Amino acid sequence: MSTVTNSTNIFWQECQIGKLDRQKLLNQKGCVVWITGLSGSGKSTLACSLGRELHSRGKLSYVLDGDNLRHGINKDLGFKPEDRTENIRRTGEVAKLFADAGLICVASLISPYRRDRDACRAMLSDGNFIEERFYLLCEERDPKGLYKLARSGKIKGFTGIDDPYEPPLNCEIEIKQENGVCPTPTVMAGQKQLRRKTTTYLKGRESGMVLNSGVVMSVAHVSANVCQYIACNPERLRSDVVLDLLFCLPLQPFRRLALSLYTYLGYHTPHSD
């Protein structure tokens, strides 16, 4: 019998079906991918893309979006610092439950305070918490028109304008993106299930940019990391090494063929990388 903060006389109930059983059933390991960044940085879009990516590989994932949760479990919370802390705490607890159930939980919320994010990290056993910082030119995009309202003083305590955002010091993945032109959706070579239709055309200011090829690459890196984690590899490789192996290895014989042709025909061989 124990007393935890306000709850007295409670017992921990053990169940025969545990985390490992569910892991075996789903053929994946539950974890939490925590995407943090300013409003309008594209967290929700990235979270959805990641969810879709994982789904296409047959993995069960679930997106916990900050705004969506504020429609449900966190609807009694505002945006004062203590409310934000409670919001992050509750999201962390729910994400922990999902990870325990064996799902890959993708949480995307601003979560501006470092202490709260670290508290969430501490909640989960080591290695189950993957923090990503998503950095983007947010105010220029302003997809919900909130920066405009905040600048005109209509919203008080808006993160990035009058409320601080504390960037993570040691996050697992940091995605920095430069605004660029994205002419075509990119299709990952040789990976049919990575066929992704999440890039759109950037057309002036009439339509907003959803993702461009840079972000697609970022998602590929994140997926590489997450999939390694799920597959419980004893040796973790860097994400770019994984992607290199995945895509470049099949093309190696062609490269060798090209080189030998060049040599045979007496042309200068290009410098080998």
Added chain:
Amino acid sequence: MTGTGTGAGNFCPLLRLQATSRIPKLGFLKLNHSLIGFRSLQIKASDGSNQLRLNVALSDTNANGHATGSGTNLKQLSTIGNSTNIQWHNCSVLKDDRHRLLDQKGCVIWITGLSGSGKSTVACALSRILHQRGKLTYVLDGDNLRHGLNKDLGFKAQDRAENIRRFGEVGKLFADAGVICIASLISPYRRDRDACRAMLPNGDFIEVFMDVPLHVCEARDPKGLYKLARAGKIKGFTGIDDPYETPIHSEIVLKHGEPCASSPVEMAEKIAVYLENNGYLHA
């Protein structure tokens, strides 16, 4: 050329949109105004004698199927409870996709009853039965959640209500994810249980009532709490000094002493059969 737009908001402005290039006889026209937030457009064009009137509905997807804007631009910012300026984000992976992946349908099995009536035992037994059939379940136990998510709540009436509300919300998230969520908590107040029922789509909330008389629970007293309550050491204990409102519309009632449901495993089987009959154990 002039056009009127009916916006998503409460206004209906008349915009004079100038063509930025010479108007071709047959071709495309570029407008100098952003059309974000507009649902439909009525275009009136005239060149002297000829008049043209067009009603254009602006869809929220491009020709290649992607959302225009950031997808959620056309939706309003709303205020729910204390959260202001929030917007619902739709995800491309739908509930049905997850159902197909897991070969089951998500739902919430809400086991309610007095302390010591056997809720956790039945919950675990059910979880084991369904796991053996290859279904993904998760048990949300009242006590376990009070170690984590609900550790800031006590046992006062409003705390119990908040406890049940959060359980309902989390159960809803699990059901949406496709997991069969088994919630076992006392949940003594009818109004709060019904509020949770209202949160989920029809049929996805399955209430199971552990109909065990108080004296049987007290005789079992697995955690020694009834003894403490009778001695006055615990105040507001359900069944002793706090009311338990019996459910009226439970989907399943597990009555103590019934011949075909006398052990936790048999009770769990009864619930599993209900799930099977209602199509929750396949996509």
